[in-house]
Amino acid sequence: MAPSHNETTGPEQAETPGADAEAHGFSVSLGNFSGPFDLLLTLIGKHELDITDISLSRVTDGFIAYLRDLNSADELDEATEFLVIAATLLDLKVVGLLPQGELVDAEDVALLEARDLLFARLLQYRAFKEASAWFSGKFDAETGRRFRSVRLEEKYRQQTPELVWTVTADDFAAIALLAFTPRELPSVGLDHLHAPLVSIREQAAYVVALLRAGEPLSFRELIAGADQKGVVVARFLAVLELYRGEAISFEQ
Template sequence: MVAPRLAATADDGAPPASGDGLPQVVDQVALARLYGEPLFALPQDLYIPPDALEVFLEAFEGPLDLLLYLIRKQNFNILDIPMLDVTRQYLGYVEEIRSRNLELAAEYLLMAAMLIEIKSRMLLPPKKQEGSAEPEDPRAELVRRLLEYEQIKLAAMRLNQVPQYGRDFLRAQVTIEQSLQPRFPDVSLTDLQEAWRDILKRAKLVQHHKITREELSVREYMSHVLKALQGRRFVEFEELFQPEKGGTVLVVTFIALLELAKETLIEITQAEAFAPIYVRLAYTPV
């Protein structure tokens, strides 16, 4: 809600203005400035919520936390708690929070009742425990709970001091642009046939008319092809053939290539249509 602009005039009850434009007041000191104009008195209809100026000096996480604070602040021996002083200070704090937050005070009232009970039992004659020569101390259970709570609180503080992701540090993230691996298009059957015909044409130009009987093994030429591809990224399709050895060797070599491709031991690739055909080992990293 926007406050209305104030104008200091003689008709609305404000002090009359002086020659320099300021109201005629004793010290000429304004309480505040509203839209650039001095404010010498609080508006009559100004509403300030009751909790607007509250200041919390200490925050406690529960009755045990408050009790431990009162004991440690005054250097009391936790094994020999002066119940009168601690109970009086504790009840003073509980009375303060009761006037402000009744729901919050309920848990503290339960501890206050326990402190009053312990103080009352200390005023009575001590009761001896069965099988023990020393009488029972009414503060023993409270001391045990306080010591356990203090140990847990100290452990929590040590854990809180450990650097935490998102609070004390952030994970460094660096984006590195990597070029995508080029994917070669699959070789079509037509291009493979054209390459094979071209090899046959060149073989006829250099062939010799020798009539011999020769037993050729497809497996043997498969080994020859694998050895030729070993240690090389790409080998042109034409380099794997030896036209000078005749058409029979060319056929066996071509069949060996087809068998290797069928067994996925080699890959036959082509960058684009009508581009040179290359052969490589299927297990060779790019």
């Protein structure tokens, strides 16, 4: 792919960095643009400057020279930020240099969608940078705040009501004793949740004990002392188990 005409002709030179460039951020000076790098991104994002007319190689060379004048603490942040933006601009330029015709297939549509996504990424970068600048300004504005470390002025102290103690030391001791005395935990019963389980074996032994008296008993007589439905059911099942084991006999 042949390079654009701005990369081969014209007096495009990257601005020589210095103390002024470091103080005001990275700036570029090209044949069709001269100013801060952020302004260049703004113009590209607003489609007021064609990305295909920008020599990204000269912008990169100028940024490398700009990094040499920064200290090591700022160099990493600046370089990381520039790499993200430079990659986005490079993708935009590749899309812009590809032949654009009528939309005849899905690939052309995808190409335009990719370009729109790249522009959206550029605008997102601008939004985050402006938000970070806003937060930084707020932090700087609040650094001068200090909390009050002196006593209240006398004219205000006179307006406060006099504190009158009505509680003695013994009263405080009694309150402390009451507060630190362990409290008895309330017992929570489970009777209201479900009926207690009834053992069929125990009910079978109870039935056998009644029948050993020698007289036949009706089922109503067997459950005469049962006060719960569970006991009645368990006693009935006990009778069936005893009958199946031929321990008792009954007539219906």
